[in-house]
Amino acid sequence: MSEAPVPFLDLPALHGPLYPEFEAAYATVLRHGKFINGPEVTAFESEFAAYCENVHAVGVGNGTDALELILLGLGIGPGDEVIIPANTFIATAEAALYVGARPRFVDVLPDTLLIDPAAVEAAVNEKTAAVVGVHLFGQMCDTEALAAIAAKHGIALVEDAAQAHGARFAGKRAGSVGVASGFSFYPGKNLGALGDAGGVVTGDADLADRIRRTGDHGRSADSRFHHNLVGRNSRMDSVQAAALSIKLRGLDTANAGRVRAWEQYKVELPDTVRLVARDPRAEAVYHLCVVEVENRDKVCQALTEAGVGWGLHYKTPCHVDEAYTEYRESLPVVEAAADRILSLPMSPTISESQVSRVCEVLRDVTGGSSG
Template identity: 50%
Template sequence: MLPAIEVPFTDLSAMAREVWPDIETTYTEALLAARYVGGPAVARFEENFARYCDTTHAVGVANGTDALQLTLQALGIGPGDEVIVPSNTFIATAAAVVRAGATPVFTDVDADTLLITPAILAAAITPRTSAVIAVHLYGNMPDMDGLAAVAAKAGIALVEDAAQAHGAEWRDRRAGSFGAAGCFSFYPGKNLGAFGDAGAVVTSDENLAERVRSLANHGRDGGANHYEHMYVGTNSRLDALQAIVLDAKLARNEDWTEARIGLADRYRKELAGSGVRLTEVDPLARHVYHLMVVRVADRESVQATLKKAGIQTGVHYPVPCHLQPPLRKYASAPLPVCERAATEQFSLPLFPHMSRAQVDRVCEVLDGVTPR
């Protein structure tokens, strides 16, 4: 029997402590000099993040939801257009479609990966379809070659919701580099998280990047005339203090990702053959494990046992998008895989500074409550 040790769901303070010595001087100087919006710090992070994602442009915005909405608007998608969205995702994916004025069309997902597939996408396309949002949920990427081929054949835009997938890959290509654009969140709990809300759009389409940047800055044209506006935009800018934090964390993200992958591999090894169902990963994908999602038949009971043992867990997500009250009017049919997964899935503790002993403790308790 392993000693009864506490296991938090995550530990954001450990990451903050690791980067703080490197950013303390720069962060404090920017703070005291009142350099808060835009400037060299933002430009530097945008350049570095674009390179990290294998794209040529990155535009910092206020959050991941704005990244999705601004991308759709920059693509000219709005009223009268349909956007295909897998229902097993955080509500922000669908909310961005509605906020852009378009109609979300919800699809089911694969029973093993809980992600959209090319076949599911092809079956959902109608004459009104303008785009599909491929969600790299939990840090895992779907078949991007297949999705891109279906989207290209149909003449629709492929947008990547990569809010949970910083550094994820499909066939050695980074998340964000497949579609018209990739949309990221830097919410503090993400693999690459800021000290507050932040987000970014990455793309290799210069015109699209310019439109997103303009829309995020009140529609300004980017020229010398501060009061000339080309679009009715919004205020969604990445601030300099967050950019300083993100740049320092970006330099460590590969090390932190490898730590996540190693811990996830340990979970998979220890839980193999147990009563816990694990989401599958295609051999062509690099899963970066924003979340370690498992499925059990009696989730509430299992979570209660883990909590009693001092182990924190989360649920991602208990209600699929098509069953959320403000989105039910867009639901056209039951989505059985999403609906069943929503009652079974929950997330185990996983973070870069987690110890192997903590993983083993979680698995020991799970073994006791989900017999092999």
């Protein structure tokens, strides 16, 4: 009898126990009819700001909008440069380009694959307006070093926290360090909606107000018929906010399930598979379990044949992707890692036997021994 498949992320298992609460919340929204920016959005914004140990949160359409609205709110645009790690989802770079700024890609640290503060320092020039510290794979980057660099040069530190809901670095929670932080609530995130949604968290009341009004067509604070900002449409809907409030209550427990799985991977992965490191100052929440392997195509084929899910985050670094060739430069660490990285199954509900099964397949295909 063949082994049961191991899904990359098991959302049905995560959501199953929450069905009654989801259905009740949806019924409530149906009854009051305030589908956009309803009372559920206000409630979630307050809850999530507090969870991030900050003051203000603004619900927006998605995580990409969150980053773009932050840069717009900071007045960043043509003539400015925004420093971004090349190892990130393309949305980080899109946000800079869509406000008219130039993305300045920098390399990452070889152990964590997170933005290298020394590379950031070297990239700062008279055009630099901001650095985006991307918290990747569920681990916050070195925000202590980035904050010091930002303060030294008078530039903004923006957190891209799309993969780090609940993570900490040196005791500070994701969303509490930079001038503002962009979150994605895409369904697969640690805190995922039941569709697209995003949020901005900040301690700056004026910035929060500008972002909120810009995302609501630039309406003034005193009249929905008066528009004193050039705006756009990026608002959170009430159903998604209600679902996020429900899932927020269990986020720490869900993250603990991810930590448990990562710790088991750390013990059982063969010595031929390198687990991307955790900084000792970080409390990671393991949105992804990323490893480096030789002969990745062969390994992926073996996983597929064994019914084990896998992913690549990210196969093509931003600075060498087709649409971004004019920003290309030599970034050897991220370029070398791109051919080796592999994301293993990770979910709050993944079982010990499933993790062991993944490690067994990896031992067989790589010829390694238990760690």
